[in-house]
Amino acid sequence: MITLITFAPAFGQISASPFCVKAAWMLNMSGLQWQREDSMDPRKMPKQKLPVIRVGQTLVQDSDNIRAYLEQQGADFDAGLNDMEKATSRAFIRMAEEHLYFHCVLQRWGEDTVWPTIRDTYFTAIPSVLRGFVTNKLRRACLQGMDRQGLGRLTPQERMQRIEPDLQAITTRLWHGRFLFGGQPTAADASVAPMLAGMRATPGTTLLKTRIAEDEILCRYIDRTEDALSVPRTTAASVSLCA
Ligand SMILES: N[C@@H](CCC(=O)N[C@@H](CS)C(=O)NCC(=O)O)C(=O)O
Structure with missing residues (x-):
């Protein structure tokens, strides 16, 4: 199971951070199972930023790297684009x-x-x-x-x-x-x-x-x-x- 470590919801958005929203949406697009873990303190994260996903013992930081990870698992976010x-x-x-x-x-x-x-x-x-x-x-x-x-x-x-x-x-x-x-x-x-x-x-x-x-x-x-x-x-x- 993938865990998305994300800033909490705010102002009617699923996260205060647009990058965390992006990561959550990409996870949804991937069809893979995931869960969220809310944090308001990114200081323990590899680059002190969120979003991060945890897969087993591995942390993947940065929404771009999360995208790459999901693509390695078979997701194609740009299907049909030339x-x-x-x-x-x-x-x-x-x-x-x-x-x-x-x-x-x-x-x-x-x-x-x-x-x-x-x-x-x-x-x-x-x-x-x-x-x-x-x-x-x-x-x-x-x-x-x-x-x-x-x-x-x-x-x-x-x-x-x-x-x-x-x-x-x-x-x-x-x-x-x-x-x-x-x-x-x-x-x-x-x-x-x-x-x-x-x-x-x-x-x-x-x-x-x-x-x-x-x-x-x-x-x-x-x-x-x-x-x-x-x-x-x-x-x-x-x-x-x-x-
Ligand atoms: N390039 C990163 C940007 C992530 C980012 O800037 N996250 C902000 C929230 S929107 C953050 O964690 N800021 C905390 C800080 O800089 O202390 C990504 O795509 O994930």
Whole structure:
């Protein structure tokens, strides 16, 4: 049995982390049996990040490595895609995980109106007398990282200009199918939809949340992907997925 070590559910999402949502969805797509183990403390994990899967004594860290592990077990997340589509899929995954994700981080950790809810959702395990002190340090470190990365130096309005072409690229693909690469969800959907869902689910009101929540095409896509991937595939369905 595979155990997914994941951040706990939050804001109506199966995990606070879009990468943990991705891993859970890929496990569902694989048709393999799995269970979840919730954690809010990744410090004991190989790279101090989640998601991680445990298989026997082995820990597989990083959603990309989890994907590779599941593919070794026979899953085919891009069944039916040609080489050009697979290449584009890889670029969409990178766009989601190396760009959209950081907008989500800044929306949650950077906005003063959002942060108190994030703090009291993510860090309930820290006693309330210490929570402010500890989480202020964590927040400062996170925002310093975002500053070095560069996105943290942009104003919220500048960030919206930066993300807009990405959102339009996603929408363009959705004109051609229910999912990014046609009528069935593929690996790219498991990366892109959790980022959009995380932005929409973030508490409070931000420019980014409003941008997603008011976009009918993106909202329908998020809902459709959640419906399709939140339930495990039966073995029979997973076989046809791999066909
Ligand atoms: N490339 C990794 C990214 C995972 C990641 O960034 N996880 C975040 C949560 S969304 C995390 O564990 N952060 C904890 C920390 O950095 O201390 C993957 O695909 O799994």
